[in-house]
Amino acid sequence: MxxxxxxxxxxxxxxxxxxxxxxxxxxxxxxxxxxxxxxxxxxxxxxxxxxxxxxxxxxxxxxxxxxxxxxxxxxxxxxxxxxxxxxxxxxxxxxxxPFVATKLIAHELPPGARHAPHGWSREFSEQVRGLVLPGYAAFSRDDALDAAASLWPGGRVRIKRPYGIGGAGQALVETGEQLAAELDDIGDAALQAEGVVVERHLENIETLSVGRVTLDGLVASYHGVQRLTVNNHGHHVYGGSDLVVVRGDFDALARLDMADDVREAIARARAFDACVQKYYAGFYASRRNYDVGWGADANGTHYCGVLEQSWRLGGASGAEIGALRVLQADPNAHTVRASTWEIYGAHAEVPAGACLIYHGTDPQAGEITKFYTVDGSSET
CATH class of the missing domain: 3.40.50 (Rossmann fold)
Structure with missing residues (x-):
């Protein structure tokens, strides 16, 4: 040539x-x-x-x-x-x-709210009211005080900063003095700029994750449960997730055999997801994860609702990617079980066949090991 x-x-x-x-x-x-x-x-x-x-x-x-x-x-x-x-x-x-990506949109503003950020959709809050747990989003000290006062008849309230991850940035309060101290710690400027969640505290809460990921035309959806572990500071924190992953969108997930409470959690997550797309124009995501919680307040009243959403890499992402690898390699595979693990301390055991994501000593967290496992016997 x-x-x-x-x-x-x-x-x-x-x-x-x-x-x-x-x-x-x-x-x-x-x-x-x-x-x-x-x-x-x-x-x-x-x-x-x-x-x-x-x-x-x-x-x-x-x-x-x-x-x-x-x-x-x-x-x-x-x-x-x-x-x-x-x-x-x-x-x-x-x-x-920015606030759409945080815990704040899982709650409405308190009645008579004095402050709201630009772009806040009251229509969205009204539509998801029955899909989420009791609570409010507040952007001022007065609104946070009003929110807590309306929730205290059901017991203690949980104060959540909008960007907390894995249970961080939260506090339980049961008196006005405790609440005032928490708000002082946050500061009025941060309250106005970022907001705070004031949520009814639920005892013995259980959390289910519902998600959907897409990558180059490959779509997978899942439900799963989270595990807690004890970190190097003696605190109970996120320790991993056990997922059931199915090829296809949420419709394919809904066709699986499952317990009624899991089916209810999936339905709530799907409805919440649909409302975000309807009322917050410009939203899109290839990775969607919704935490749905069950629990009871101090009066014994039981609740089920979306706790928060995640449209970024998260604790379950290793299992998501592991499941995608199986589904991509085997076009006939339909359902895969995958788990992520986060283990603190010097004696973590990584099982044979697991995929190591991280092992080292973090300046804040101390020694930590992260890995995921995928059940090789995928269902077709």
Whole structure:
């Protein structure tokens, strides 16, 4: 072949690249969260047949075939700057306003609320009122006080900061003095800028996760339970999830045999998801995870409702990716069981066949090991 003929051949298609974008709150702490993000991004690149190209920079953003793995939910403005236009462009989600990505939208404003952020949808709050647990979102000290006063007849209330992860950033209060101290600690400026959740405390709460992930046309949905563990500081924290993952969307998940309470949790999560899409224009997500809780208040009244949503890499993401690997490798596979584990301390045992995500000593968390397992006997 002469040079002129060779030059006439079309250029080979560019190799797709996967980029890590670490600008969220978890990135500030570094350590195991950042290392976990990189390892999961590497596995996503393998699934896509792509190259893990590193951190986002201007040159990579200009690449026509690139995929982002951010550490947090993006806003529409951030997504536009990063060249993200749809759920096919990232493992995570995009929201029109920052508060939409937080625990705040799982609750309405208290009656007579004095403050609300720009873009707050009261119609959304009205539609999801019956899908969530009793509580309010407040953006001022007075609104938080009013919210707690209306909830105290059912017992203690739980104060949640909007960006808390894995049970962090929460406090139980049962008196006005305790509540005032918590609000003082948050500060009026943070209350107005970020808000706070004031929620009825439920005893012996159980949490179910409901989710859906998509990657290059492969769609999987799941339900699962969370486990608690004791961290290196003696606190009970998130210890992992056990998932049942099915090929297909939420409709495929709903066709599985399951207990009535699990079916109810899935229905509530699906309805919540539909309301977000309807009332917050600009939202889309390739990774959707909803925590649904059951519990009883101090009067013995039982509740079931969505606790919060996650449209970013989360504790169950290792199991999600492990299940996607099985479904991609076997087109006939229909249902897969996958689990994530987070074990603190120096004596963690990683079972044979598990996929190690992280092992090391984090400056804040101490020694921690993360891995996932996938049941190889997938159901067809």
């Amino acid at each position: 002469d040079a002129s003929a060779a030059s006439a051949l079309p250029a080979p298609p560019p190799v797709p690249i996967v980029l890590v974008y670490s600008q969220g709150r978890k990135a500030a702490g570094g350590g195991h969260e950042l290392d976990t993000q990189w390892e999961l991004a590497r596995q996503i690149a393998e699934l896509k047949g792509a190259q893990l190209a590193g951190n986002v920079d201007d040159a990579c953003i200009a690449s026509a075939d690139r995929y982002l793995v951010p550490d947090d939910t993006l806003t529409v403005d951030e997504a536009r700057k990063l060249g993200v236009a749809s759920e096919r462009d990232l493992y995570g989600g995009v929201v029109p306003y």
